[in-house]
Amino acid sequence: MTRHSFDEMYAAPEQVREHYKKYAAWLAQQPPDIMAARKEEAEMIFRRVGITFAVYGDKDEEGAGTERLIPFDLIPRVIPADEWTVMEQGLAQRVTALNRFLHDIYHDQEILNAGLVPREQIEGNVQFRKEMLGVDVPGGVYSHIAGVDIVRAPVPGGQGEAQYYVLEDNLRVPSGVSYMLEDRKMMMRLFPSLFTQNRVAPVAHYPDLLLETLRAVSPAHTASPTVVVLTPGMYNSAYFEHAFLAQQMGVELVEGQDLFVKDGFVYMRTTRGPQRVDVIYRRVDDDFLDPSVFRSDSALGCAGLLDVYRKGNVTLCNAIGTGVADDKSIYPYVPKMIEFYLGEKPILHNVPTFMGRNPQDLKYILANLRDLVVKEVHGAGGYGMLVGPASTQAQIEDFRQAVLAKPDGYIAQPTLSLSTCPTYVKNGIAPRHIDLRPFVLSGKTVQTVPGGLTRVALKEGSLVVNSSQGGGTKDTWVLEP
Amino acid sequence: MLSRTADHLFWMSRYTERAENTARMLDVNYQTSLLPQSVAVDQLGWEGMLRISELMTPYRDLHDQLNASDVMHFMVREETNPSSIVCCLKAARENARAVRGALTTEVWETINDTWLDLQRKLKGKEFERDPGKFFEWVKFRSHLSRGVAIGTMLQDEAFRFYRMATFLERADNTARLLDVKFHAVHSDFYGAASQLDQEYDIYHWIAILRSVSAFEVYRKVYRDVIAPERVAELLILRADMPRSLHASLKGVVGNLEQLANQASGETERFAGKLLSELQYGQIDEIMSFGLHTFLTQFLTRINQLGTRISQDFLLPA
Numbered sequence: 001m002t003r004h005s006f007d008e009m010y011a012a013p014e015q016v017r018e019h020y021k022k023y024a025a026w027l028a029q030q031p032p033d034i035m036a037a038r039k040e041e042a043e044m045i046f047r048r049v050g051i052t053f054a055v056y057g058d059k060d061e062e063g064a065g066t067e068r069l070i071p072f073d074l075i076p077r078v079i080p081a082d083e084w085t086v087m088e089q090g091l092a093q094r095v096t097a098l099n100r101f102l103h104d105i106y107h108d109q110e111i112l113n114a115g116l117v118p119r120e121q122i123e124g125n126v127q128f129r130k131e132m133l134g135v136d137v138p139g140g141v142y143s144h145i146a147g148v149d150i151v152r153a154p155v156p157g158g159q160g161e162a163q164y165y166v167l168e169d170n171l172r173v174p175s176g177v178s179y180m181l182e183d184r185k186m187m188m189r190l191f192p193s194l195f196t197q198n199r200v201a202p203v204a205h206y207p208d209l210l211l212e213t214l215r216a217v218s219p220a221h222t223a224s225p226t227v228v229v230l231t232p233g234m235y236n237s238a239y240f241e242h243a244f245l246a247q248q249m250g251v252e253l254v255e256g257q258d259l260f261v262k263d264g265f266v267y268m269r270t271t272r273g274p275q276r277v278d279v280i281y282r283r284v285d286d287d288f289l290d291p292s293v294f295r296s297d298s299a300l301g302c303a304g305l306l307d308v309y310r311k312g313n314v315t316l317c318n319a320i321g322t323g324v325a326d327d328k329s330i331y332p333y334v335p336k337m338i339e340f341y342l343g344e345k346p347i348l349h350n351v352p353t354f355m356g357r358n359p360q361d362l363k364y365i366l367a368n369l370r371d372l373v374v375k376e377v378h379g380a381g382g383y384g385m386l387v388g389p390a391s392t393q394a395q396i397e398d399f400r401q402a403v404l405a406k407p408d409g410y411i412a413q414p415t416l417s418l419s420t421c422p423t424y425v426k427n428g429i430a431p432r433h434i435d436l437r438p439f440v441l442s443g444k445t446v447q448t449v450p451g452g453l454t455r456v457a458l459k460e461g462s463l464v465v466n467s468s469q470g471g472g473t474k475d476t477w478v479l480e481p
Numbered sequence: 482m483l484s485r486t487a488d489h490l491f492w493m494s495r496y497t498e499r500a501e502n503t504a505r506m507l508d509v510n511y512q513t514s515l516l517p518q519s520v521a522v523d524q525l526g527w528e529g530m531l532r533i534s535e536l537m538t539p540y541r542d543l544h545d546q547l548n549a550s551d552v553m554h555f556m557v558r559e560e561t562n563p564s565s566i567v568c569c570l571k572a573a574r575e576n577a578r579a580v581r582g583a584l585t586t587e588v589w590e591t592i593n594d595t596w597l598d599l600q601r602k603l604k605g606k607e608f609e610r611d612p613g614k615f616f617e618w619v620k621f622r623s624h625l626s627r628g629v630a631i632g633t634m635l636q637d638e639a640f641r642f643y644r645m646a647t648f649l650e651r652a653d654n655t656a657r658l659l660d661v662k663f664h665a666v667h668s669d670f671y672g673a674a675s676q677l678d679q680e681y682d683i684y685h686w687i688a689i690l691r692s693v694s695a696f697e698v699y700r701k702v703y704r705d706v707i708a709p710e711r712v713a714e715l716l717i718l719r720a721d722m723p724r725s726l727h728a729s730l731k732g733v734v735g736n737l738e739q740l741a742n743q744a745s746g747e748t749e750r751f752a753g754k755l756l757s758e759l760q761y762g763q764i765d766e767i768m769s770f771g772l773h774t775f776l777t778q779f780l781t782r783i784n785q786l787g788t789r790i791s792q793d794f795l796l797p798a
Contacts, residue, residue, distance in 0.1 A: 049586075050578065050593050234579045247582035258483050269484045271638060271794045272742055 006152055006162035006419040007431055008077060019080040019479055022198055027075070032428075035074060038190045039424065042072050045189070051182050053237045053467060071472035072183060073423050074190070077434060077454040084201075084450055084478045087150070087164060090347030091438055092446040093338060095146045098169060098325050099442060100341040102142035106132045106321065111340055117333045121357075125330075126378070127323030129286065131293065135310050138217040139444065142319040145210070145281075146440040147174025147452075153416035156352065162419060165351045167435065169334065171326040172318060173283050176473075177439045178241035180453040181206060181248075183475040199480040201450035206439070207248035209447050210281075214249075216443030217315050218278045225278035227251045228268065230259070232284050232300045242283050256284070261304030266314045279315045286320050328411050329355070329377040351416060357408035365403065365412040369396050372412040373463075374403065387463060389415050418463055421474065423456055433457045435465050436476065450478035482638045486580045488795040490639055493576035493592070494646035500569035501623035502654035504616040506530060506661070507556055509692040511612050514549050516684055526685075527552040529661045534564055557608055557615070566619055570599055585633040588626065595622040641736045645790070648732030653783050655724050658689060659716055660776045686712045693724040713772060714764035726779065727759040733786070740794065748789040755782055 009020045016024040046052075052067035079087075104111050105122055112119045122128050147170040154162045184203050188195055211227065218225035231242035233255050246253035258268050259277065267274035282289065288298040290305040308314045324330065332353045335346040354361035354372075365372060369388050376384035386399040403410045420431035438452030454474040455465035465471040510526050524547050531537045531552065539562060544551045559565045563572075574596040581589045602608060608615040627647065634640045686707050690696040695715060702719070703711050720727045734756050737749055767775045 047597060048590050048594050050581070050589065234575070239578075243578075243582045252483055252486075253580075253582045254483060255485065258485050271482050271484055271487050271642075271740070 004154060004160075005417045005431070005433065006154060008152075008419055008421040008434070010422075020078055023076070023078060023194070026194065026197065035424070039074055042074070042186050042190060043069060045186065046072065046182075049182075051178070051240055053240065070179060070467045071458060072186060073456055073472050073474045074187075075422050075424065075429070076187065076475040076477045077421050077436070078477045078479060079436075079451060081479055081481045083164075086347060087438070088448055088450075090164075091148055091440050091448055093342065093344060093347050094148065094166065094169070094334065095143065095440045095442055096446060097338040097341050098146070098171060098334065099140065099142050101337045102171075102319070102322060102325050103137075103140045104341070105324065106135065111337065114340070116336050116340055117330070121329060122324060125324050125327060127286075127321065127327055129321030129324075131306060131310070132319070132321040136312065137319050138219065138312075138315055141217055141442050143171035143322045143325070144213055144217060144317040144319075144442050145174060146171050146442070147176065147437045148440060150348070150436045150438065150452075151416060152419040156414050163349060165416065166334075166348050167351060167416075168328070169326040169331065170437075171322040173285065174437070174439065175238040175241055175283070176437055176453040176455075177206060178244045179473045180439070180449075180451070180476065181244075183453075183473055187475040198477065201478040201480050203449045203451060206449045207245060209441050209449065210245065211249040211251070213441040213443035213447070214279045214281055214315075214317055217317065219312055219315055221313065222278050226276060227279040227281065228254045228277050230254055230256070230280050230282040230284055232256075232288070236283075238283065245281070256288075256298075256300045256302050259302035259305070261302060261308055264308060264311055264313055266302065266305060266308050277314060279317065281317045286323065289316070289320065327377055328375050329357070329408070332411070351413045354412045355408075356403055356406075356410040356412070361412075362403075362407050365410070366400060368412075369400060371415060373415050374399055374410055374412045377409055377411060385464075387415060390461070390463070415463075418457075418465075421454075421456065423458070423472075423474070425458070425460075430460070432460070433463050433465065434474065451476035482583070482642075484795055486583050486639065487642045488791075489576040489580040490583065490642045491646040491790075491795060493573050493580070494643045495650040496569045496573035496576065497592070497623055497626055498647045498650040499564070499654065500566050500573065501620055502651070502658070503534075503556060503564065503566055503569065504619035504623075505692040506534075506654075506658055507553060508613065508616040509658070509661075509688040511549065511553065511616070512691070513685060513688045523549070526661075530556075533657045533661050536562065536564060553612060557612075558603055567599065567603070570596055570619075583639050585629075587629050587633050591622075591626045591629045595626065598622070638740060641739045642794075645733055645736035645740070648729045648736070649783065649787055649790070651724060652726055652729035652733065653780060655693065655716060655726055655729065656776050656779050656783070658692065659713065660773060661689075682709075683707055689716075695722060695724070698722060710764055710768060713767070717767065718759060718762055718764060720760070727756075730756040730759055737790075742793065745793040748786070748793050751782075751789060752786055755779075755786065 009016060009024065011017050046069050052069055101111065105128070111117050112122060148166055149168040149170065150164050151167050152162050152164050154160055180203060214227045215225055227249070228251055229242055229246040229249075231239060231253055233239065236242070243253055252268065254268055260267055260269065260274075262274070266277045266280070268277050284300050287295045289301040290303060291298045291301055292303040293306045294301075305314070306320070309316055309320065332350065332355060335350055338344055338346045354365050356362050356365060365374065369386070372388045374386040374388070386395065388396065418433040418435060421434045422429045423432040425432070434454050434456045436452050436454050438448050441447045454476045455467070456472045456474055457463060457465045458470060458472050507530070510530050513526055514523050527547055527549060528537070531540050540552070540555050543555065543559070543561070555562055555565065557566045560567060562568060574592055577584060577589055577592045602615065602618070630640070630643060634643070686709055687696060690699050690707070690712060693716065699707065699712065699715055702715060705711070715722055715725065717726045719725045720731060722728055730752070734749075734752050737745070737752055741749060
């Protein structure tokens, strides 16, 4: 598979792409033992700083707990400025349309009335929250923080040319931004000279933009809103990120037990008594937010929260019910949304997608399982997925049965050969598949720090980049001209 | 500040201090056990240490013998013993991790690094090879995290809770340390088993002084031979002796004043009263009252003070 991939650094063997030339020349001069020492240093620092994530039911190599490092690769992924400019516009366009879509389906449902998106696809979706119907959220923004997964792959049926595709929109509680920030910090610490030689666009102002975004959508009743980050707690896999963002923004990191509702407002319990909370950047899923409405067994949320939210006395970021727009069954309609709401041509491409609910598509899916990637429409994190070319006959048959049993529960896409980037592996440097997750902030305006988080599949040939499945990360450079 | 944050800071601080004091206490016993005293006295020393920490029963559940290496193992690396150094440092680290946003990066990294280092040391059997050096290391890491906190943290509520908890734990630990001897021989002073042991009694007091880094201080203050009454006076009543009960209580009260809220008036009075007794107390009075009885009462009141602080500040209303 690797043979047909687009490599980010090499146009052909020995032929480095223009935007990688400076870096490649630098890399060629680095003694391997120095690079190995740097890699070790990076791991030591990550561990000391506690940049770890928890894997459920696992022990770390010390056998002492469940904290693991996400492998960090020393070779950056470099994006030329002109490519980034287009991508940035495409991201803003896409996320704006998705926010418009969310507002629409929870209000007048024009897009459903126009027949562009089948009504049952929305109303039958478990992520569609009826509680949000008719609720106005500040600025009409639903997904304040969106993580859009982008890959670069050859155009199917093309002459080998590659382009960027949006693989997935993450509009609920996308994570990974702390790795984007820490990877950059690490690179600057390990290789300061690289940053004097290359004009790498900075990313460190992300927490400031985030705070600006959160403050911009506060309820009308206050001029100086109290913002908090709501975490499920220190045993959550992304706890480091929650603590990190709260600290970087200088706001409190709260758990559900710290919050309570009284007289139509949300308060947190402090050593000096209750303090009102205006904006909650929540890193807790919808289902767990309010045990009095959603899952009653949830200890992670705050009873009565939804009620306060519907009254407009607190802002939740992201809003409740955004999951209906990033569902894999809705993904195929995003280009139409862009045209419908914005009257524009989509700048970023969707991957051609076959929907199991569509009889014509279903036939195609079942006949071509071996070549397709089949995804459960509600799956996430690399689970509930079949990568046809990399699967055994038995796995394919299992999926065939599953698809037949519930056709509308699946979509399928051609197996994209994700682009590769040179990466440190056991025996030196080898190409590994990567993706990109830029983080798009929507408040008064739509902003994206240059680049995003590059994830890399460390196993040879693997296309699964998720950290829960052994993926690593790379620093992502947008080179300024 | 969030009540839960205050709670985590409070325990982070207490567990760090407790690990240090456990190391100090173990070190005294370890050094003393190197003296040519009778086996019986040696055993009494370790027994006293377990009793004063209220750990005799859990220890007996795991070990038949009472000897230096088993007790040290139990107090250092036994994971079922919540007061072992491993458990204290782990609890300190877990509490710090829960509020890492309320700490400076340096404080968090210091505490996390201590934990990671400890894993390496235990794996490498460094404690078994050289207990004295290991105890030094625990003390050093505690000094370091305290120094980093004082040197980098904003002096706000979080910092006050952090400091107050240190002093509260220290008051408790110093009182227990002074009482070790009593728990071994059921007498305040000259109750050792034989004539020879009585002569070694003096070494016990010297060891106690050393364990709280007060040996040189003693010489400087009294310019005299080591006498138990003076050791007790130094560690109970001297306001300028950093690990004394008086100094510790002063630390508690000073920070508590800064933290005062609507609910805490009675707790401030309680703490202030305890402090004033140390301020105006005399060692002769305490001795005639009975050192052990005095310390027992003191420990009960420190415990009550901790509970009150919890109720006023830490438990969500």
